[in-house]
Amino acid sequence: MIRALALFLALAVCACSSPETVKRTAKTGDRSGKVVDRRLGVSASPYRALTYNVSSYKVGEPYKIAERWYRPKEYETFSETGVASWYGHKFHSRQTANGEVFNMYAMTAAHRVLPMPSVVRVTNLENSRSVIVRINDRGPYAHERIIDLSLAAAEKVGFRHKGITRVRVELLPELSRKVARIARNGGGARKQDQLIAEFVGGGSPRPGVYYVQAGTFRSRKNAETMVTRLRRHFDRVMVHTSTAKNGRVLHRVRIGPEATRRSADALQSRVQARGPRDAFVVRSTG
Numbered sequence: 189m190i191r192a193l194a195l196f197l198a199l200a201v202c203a204c205s206s207p208e209t210v211k212r213t214a215k216t217g218d219r220s221g222k223v224v225d226r227r228l229g230v231s232a233s234p235y236r237a238l239t240y241n242v243s244s245y246k247v248g249e250p251y252k253i254a255e256r257w258y259r260p261k262e263y264e265t266f267s268e269t270g271v272a273s274w275y276g277h278k279f280h281s282r283q284t285a286n287g288e289v290f291n292m293y294a295m296t297a298a299h300r301v302l303p304m305p306s307v308v309r310v311t312n313l314e315n316s317r318s319v320i321v322r323i324n325d326r327g328p329y330a331h332e333r334i335i336d337l338s339l340a341a342a343e344k345v346g347f348r349h350k351g352i353t354r355v356r357v358e359l360l361p362e363l364s365r366k367v368a369r370i371a372r373n374g375g376g377a378r379k380q381d382q383l384i385a386e387f388v389g390g391g392s393p394r395p396g397v398y399y400v401q402a403g404t405f406r407s408r409k410n411a412e413t414m415v416t417r418l419r420r421h422f423d424r425v426m427v428h429t430s431t432a433k434n435g436r437v438l439h440r441v442r443i444g445p446e447a448t449r450r451s452a453d454a455l456q457s458r459v460q461a462r463g464p465r466d467a468f469v470v471r472s473t474g
Contacts, residue, residue: 267420295321428442
């Protein structure tokens with residue numbers, strides 16, 4: 189991962205002609221987390237000690253690590269299941285593959301082929317806990333692992349002390365396009381992470397804005413099935429649960445929010461094109 193190659197890998201890099209070839213150590217990913225960091229969970233800004241906060245949009249050319257080729261590209265949809273690891277203290281404040289400084293307290297991750305930045309949801313399949321992270325580095329390259337989370341992200345999904353776990357990685361295409369646009373326009377990691385934080389914090393309806401309602405269910409399981417299907421195309425999908433006057437619990441699948449009726453109508457058209465043709469616009473009162 190971050191800008192340092194073991195000697196035998198350096199020889200492999202020299203044999204490649206591409207300037208995008210990764211020049212970092214292939215990490216084992218098996219970090220026990222024995223060092224307890226009291227700053228985890230502290231509300232102070234994780235950027236306070238990291239002044240080099242340059243970021244850029246980068247896909248990268250094919251590159252070779254340990255006799256294996258990796259081919260980064262842009263994806264409309266992306267999902268994979270495999271082993272996740274994490275990295276922290278040893279690489280904290282070193283430069284990442286897209287020019288940022290690695291911050292182990294930020295919600296970021298390294299991936300072998302997704303563009304930088306991209307935004308993915310990582311679900312720990314052992315406990316169903318999930319986290320949304322921004323891809324800003326390359327790796328991991330050990331033992332067929334598919335993603336390397338920051339220390340803080342590993343803590344959030346509950347495998348920091350274990351070191352590795354099985355996960356599902358899902359690209360959030362709409363949010364990825366938005367953070368990529370920020371990066372292309374010169375916006376740094378802080379601005380990108382602020383946008384992601386706003387998205388993560390939007391887990392319940394906000395009054396005064398519009399949503400597209402794609403379905404209403406008595407069964408939470410059926411609602412979650414629709415959410416899974418819609419999240420292949422839309423990022424901001426939620427289940428809003430409420431109790432009717434007759435005591436019946438209803439689970440409404442909504443996409444949004446949108447600030448104006450016009451943008452909500454446009455979203456409605458996109459949702460209907462993906463399947464739920466009876467989707468309609470609602471104005472939230474809370």
